[in-house]
Amino acid sequence: MARHGRLITSPRHGAGRAPTVNDVAEAAAVSRQTVSNVVNSPERVHPQTRARVQAAIDDLGYRPNRMARNLQARASRLVGYRIPGGSSGGNPLLDRFLHALTEAARADGYHLLLFTPDDERDEVDAHADLVATGTVDGFVLSETDYGDSRVSWLSERGVPFVVFGRTNIDVPYSWVDVDGRTGVASAVAHLAARGHRRIAFIGWPEGSATGDRRAEGWVTGLTDAGLGAPDPALCVRGEDGPRTGAEALDHLLRLADPPTAVVTASDLIAIGALAAARTRGVEAGAALGVVGFDDSPVAPHLLPPLTSIRQPLEQVGRTIVGLLTARIAGAAPDPDGVLLTPELVVRQSS
Amino acid sequence: MARHGRLITSPRHGAGRAPTVNDVAEAAAVSRQTVSNVVNSPERVHPQTRARVQAAIDDLGYRPNRMARNLQARASRLVGYRIPGGSSGGNPLLDRFLHALTEAARADGYHLLLFTPDDERDEVDAHADLVATGTVDGFVLSETDYGDSRVSWLSERGVPFVVFGRTNIDVPYSWVDVDGRTGVASAVAHLAARGHRRIAFIGWPEGSATGDRRAEGWVTGLTDAGLGAPDPALCVRGEDGPRTGAEALDHLLRLADPPTAVVTASDLIAIGALAAARTRGVEAGAALGVVGFDDSPVAPHLLPPLTSIRQPLEQVGRTIVGLLTARIAGAAPDPDGVLLTPELVVRQSS
DNA sequence: GCGTACGTTTTGATCGTTCAAATCCGCTCT
DNA sequence: AGAGCGGATTTGAACGATCAAAACGTACGC
Structure with missing residues (x-):
């Protein structure tokens, strides 16, 4: 409570207008530049003066105006993120992802600015607008399809951006993905x-890059475990969602030689699989091992609690912001990709 | 494709620096103010001049710099939203809510700025900082507890904000909630x-405002339907999540006079209830009516597809932004609350 | 022909900050 | 005493836009 007082309370000198460098300068009987120096390069200012100015700053509750700083610095210290449209059907990771990005950005003095294209303009225009008006210094892109038009557009114009995920575009750009x-x-x-x-x-159905790589992991995993060539009959694919999980598990359990465990491409599919197992009287966790993907917030609350593959989103956020700020700072090194490893969270379902 | 060209491509006059009013003025042989007028009050400018200036604007791809505008206007046209911490356990509505807010803000010329308090500072300080530095013009608050310190702090200092949800603070403020x-x-x-x-x-357990009101709705609904006094045995409460749903339903079905239908405070609880019903061989939808709350993205994909109560978040977003911009614009009318009505989305589970 | 009015355009000042260069001051050295 | 130096501080200009007021024409009425 007491600490808030320092910031902007006690506006002794008029509640209307926020104090500026000039107000502080006048109060401390120095020039505006000295005030600026106290804030930005204290070592340049004589200790005695510094103390006096600092006292005035504290007294008035002065904080440098961000817009003015940004104008002078020709940077907004804002990073744009296009919030995915409702059509995408609710991303359970968005919550964690945004939090991670916001937190990482804050640590570097940036903020996240959300936007969405208006109906008449397309997506690229929305990005173009923000760049042209100097509203943002760069972008974080996610949910890039194969051939996403934003990637090539931004890349061509030298706008700093980092992609969460990979695309097949053959222009150089930085990305961060989870393996x-x-x-x-x-x-x-x-x-x-x-x-x-x-x-x-x-x-998921064949054709999505992310989905295909998860399917590949099944093959790799079986091979590495020395379980021989994967049986194609044990790989079922369908639209994301519990229904796919339920139907697929039903199908699998009816096989002559049914599986004793199943890995799914999403927690949603796993939820369906768990439900189908119960219906057939198969006890998940004991008789049937089930593993989900994404470790969504429900996972620990399912019956049985679901083992799942957790994306290291905090690390993703830090890495993305790190790459992005480096690019914004002009350090335009060879754009590179970073592949992070997810973590298996073991619970009772396996 | 062609349309993008207008915006900022074709940087014929040097790719480095974005064109300014002065560049346009020079190109069109007029003064900077005339350019500004063409952009902001075209009617003040002679049609012939206007056309010439507009041509220069298009040619150079000029867009007014936002930071400069904001500085002069002493407004940032940004609205702060504190992204809930990861601890809250993943909000399935966040996706839609943020999209709705972003979309509504865009329509009014605003953007959403995400932030999160750093570890050493508390929540109120984070808000204070953004206000003191002029980074945002106002806030949207959500997940306000009873006695949320932010509400009184912001209110006392006259910072514009609107709350999604209600609190029991007795200071005047604007809020929007779903009934x-x-x-x-x-x-x-x-x-x-x-x-x-x-x-x-x-x-949910007693004590949360939102949870208690949902429970009240059960009483109201039964009374209104002429089903007599509600049977206390038919009201079970526990932590949010599928487990609670499963255990509660198990308990309910074991009663001497079991219910034939159940309404839940969340889709997560409903998921658990559906699973428990299957386990006991009760067919949801036919033998047992189930209704969830929030119409989360999974609802239509459950087995059977879940009837659920959908919050009108798009309307919530528009209302919040409407109230907020009104307050920012200085129209500080009596702060008021708006209560919106959710919509029942009927699917096979009922 | 001159004052006035109006429509159009330009000039000056400002928003709050920082950079770059200039100034000030006390001190040493010759 | 005056030049030289270096640390501390101040002044001028700029960032890119807009507001407010001044200036410019041109046309009109008397």
Whole structure:
């Protein structure tokens, strides 16, 4: 409570207008530049003067105006992020992702600015607008499809940006991604270590880069675990969601030689699989190992609590912001990609 | 594609620096103020001049610099939103809520700025900082507890803000909320109309304002439907999550006179209830009516697809932004609260 | 022909900050 | 005493825009 007082309370000198360098300068009987120096390069100012100015700053509750600073610095210290449209169907990771980005940005003196294209303009225009008006210094992109038009556009114009995920665009750009293949492979390894020999995979339809890599992880994992060539019958794919999980598991359990464990491409699919298992009287965790992907907030609350592959989003956020601020600072090194490893969170379902 | 060209491409006059009013003025052989007028008050400028200036603007790809404008206007056109910490356990509505806010803000010429308090400072300080530095013009608050310190702090200092949800603070402030009581009551009415007579409620622990109001809706709904006094045995409460739903439903179905339908305080609870029903061989939708709350993205993909109470977040966003911009504009009318009505989305589970 | 009015355009000042260069001051050295 | 020096501080200009007021024409009425 007491600490807030320093900041902007006690506006003894008129509650209307925020104090400026000039106000402080006058109060401390120095020039505005000296005030500025006290704030930005205290070592240049005589200790005695510094103390006097600092006292005035504290007294008036002076804080440098951000807009004025930004204008002078020709930078906004804002990073744009296009908030995905509602159509994408609710991303359970958005919460953590945004928090991680915001936190990482704060540590570097940046803030995240959310935007969304208006109906008449397309996506690229929305980005162009923010750059042209100097509203943002760069972008964080996510959910980039194959051939995302934003990547090439931004890249061509030298606008700083970092992508969460990878695309197949062949222009140089920086990206950060989580290695889904390794993640799924580690889940397979975990299940194999628990004695499972027939391990199935329920994933998304072929054609999405992320989905395909997760499916590859199943193959890799089986091979690495020495379980021989993967049985194609144990790989089922469908749209994301519990229904796919339920139907796929039903199908798998009806096989002549059914799996004893299943890895899924998402927690949503796993939820469906858990439900289907219960319906058939198969006890998940004991008779059937189940592993999800993304460690969504529900995972620990499911019955049984769901083992899941957790993306290191905090690290993702820090890495993205690190790359981005480096680019903004003009350090335009060879753009590079960073691949982070997810972590298996083991719970009772496996 | 062609349209992008207008904005900032074709930097014929040096790719380095964005064009300013002065550049345009020089190109069109007029003064900077005339350029400014063409942009902001075209009617003041002679049509012929206007055309010439507009041509220069288009040619150079001029867009007024936002920081400069903001400095002069002493407004940032940014609205702060503190992104909830990870501890809150993943809000399935955040996605839609942020999108709605962003979209509504855009329509009014605002952007959303995300922030989070750093570890050493408390929440109020984080807000104070943004105000003192002129970084934001106002705030949108959510997840305000009873006695949230931010509300009184902001209110005392006349900082514009609007709360999503209600608190019990007795200072005047504007808020927008969704009427959970009416929502649950309408679900009860819906189930009664389908012939259900014994309708249960599974909700959150007593003590949260939102949770209590949803529970009240159950009472109201039963009374309004003429089903007599609610049976206390049919109201079960526990922490949010599928587990609570499963355990509560198990308990309810074991009663001497079990319910034939259940309304829950969240989709997560409903998920658990659906799973428990399956385990006991009760077919949800047919033998047991189930209604969730929030219409989270999973709801339509559950088995059976879940009837749920959907918050009108788009409307919430527009209302919040409307109230907020009015306050920022100085129109400081009597702060008021707006209560919006949720909508029941009927699917197979009921 | 001259004062006035109006429509259009330009000039000056300002928003709050920082950079760059100039000034001031006390001190040493010759 | 005057030049030289270096630390501390101040002044001038700029960032890019807008507001307010002045200036400029041109046309009109008397």
